[in-house]
Amino acid sequence: AQSVAQPEDQVNVAEGNPLTVKCTYSVSGNPYLFWYVQYPNRGLQFLLKYITGDNLVKGSYGFEAEFNKSQTSFHLKKPSALVSDSALYFCAVRDTNAGKSTFGDGTTLTVKP
Amino acid sequence: NAGVTQTPKFQVLKTGQSMTLQCAQDMNHNSMYWYRQDPGMGLRLIYYSASEGTTDKGEVPNGYNVSRLNKREFSLRLESAAPSQTSVYFCASSAIPNTGELFFGEGSRLTVL
Numbered sequence: 175a176q177s178v179a180q181p182e183d184q185v186n187v188a189e190g191n192p193l194t195v196k197c198t199y200s201v202s203g204n205p206y207l208f209w210y211v212q213y214p215n216r217g218l219q220f221l222l223k224y225i226t227g228d229n230l231v232k233g234s235y236g237f238e239a240e241f242n243k244s245q246t247s248f249h250l251k252k253p254s255a256l257v258s259d260s261a262l263y264f265c266a267v268r269d270t271n272a273g274k275s276t277f278g279d280g281t282t283l284t285v286k287p
Numbered sequence: 288n289a290g291v292t293q294t295p296k297f298q299v300l301k302t303g304q305s306m307t308l309q310c311a312q313d314m315n316h317n318s319m320y321w322y323r324q325d326p327g328m329g330l331r332l333i334y335y336s337a338s339e340g341t342t343d344k345g346e347v348p349n350g351y352n353v354s355r356l357n358k359r360e361f362s363l364r365l366e367s368a369a370p371s372q373t374s375v376y377f378c379a380s381s382a383i384p385n386t387g388e389l390f391f392g393e394g395s396r397l398t399v400l
Contacts, residue, residue: 183327206386217291217377217391218330225386264329268385274320274345275389279329 176201178267180278187255187285195250195281197265207248208266208275209239218264224248235259255285289313293378293392300368300399308363308395310378318381319361320345320389321353323374330377336361337384368399 177200187193199205206225210218222233224241232238239250248265262282266275291312300306312319317338322330322345332345334353342353350372352364361380365372376395381387 208388210389210391215394217393218379218389220388220390223386223388266389274332274335274343276332276346277322277330279327 176205176267176276178265178276178278180263180265180281182281183279184282184284187283189257189285189287190254193252193255193259193283193285195263195265195283197248197250197278198246199248199265199267200246201267205246205248206268207239207241208268209233209237209248209250210264210266210277212262212264212280214261221250221263255283257285257287259283260285291378291380291390291392293376293395295395296393297396298398300365300397302369302399304368305364305366306368306397307365308376308378308397309360310362310392311360312378312380312390313359314380314382314390315358316380316382316387316390317358318384318387319355320379320381321351321361321363322377322379323347324377324394325374333363333376365397368397370399373397373399 208223209221229241265278294309320335321333336342336355339358378392379389
């Protein structure tokens with residue numbers, strides 16, 4: 175069975191500071207990893223994914239994530255946070271044998287001016 | 288660009304009533320999914336359809352049925368609604384079952400009294 179853990183329910187950062195939203199995963203095969211963002215009363219929007227290749231993945235709105243196989247982690251990062259980045263962030267995993275994604279419980283990011 | 292369209296956006300039911308949530312995508316995607324989102328529990332997969340003509344149970348299928356009507360449409364039916372099915376329901380689609388990111392609809396908020 176595959177699973178995802180987002181250990182922090184809430185992350186607070188000041189505008190202009192770097193941000194990190196943590197994600198660890200467990201799969202039986204090779205992982206396909208995804209980050210999504212959800213704004214209030216909206217559906218989820220895709221940010222970035224790791225399938226294979228370079229461990230540092232760059233995505234939308236200046237976000238990036240680093241795949242670490244030994245630590246089974248896929249943390250989301252941004253060098254300089256914006257107030258508009260405030261939202262709910264979800265990490266998701268699929269293994270190579272399944273077509274379905276498993277989501278973490280989500281992390282609420284609040285960026286204060 | 289409509290993407291994934293869900294109807295209705297809001298619905299209130301009484302216990303024991305039935306209803307169908309409709310989902311249609313115009314991106315020619317092969318795979319479609321139904322998730323439910325509850326506070327603090329992330330997204331949980333109800334049913335999915337890897338391709339037209341196939342459907343499979345997800346993590347929480349009890350109390351639900353699905354129909355993949357054609358490549359575009361994937362409906363979710365509640366035969367006898369229960370208060371535990373009060374939730375926000377999201378339909379999603381993906382071009383490629385394993386590596387493709389999910390595209391989500393805007394959600395359907397269902398309340399069962």
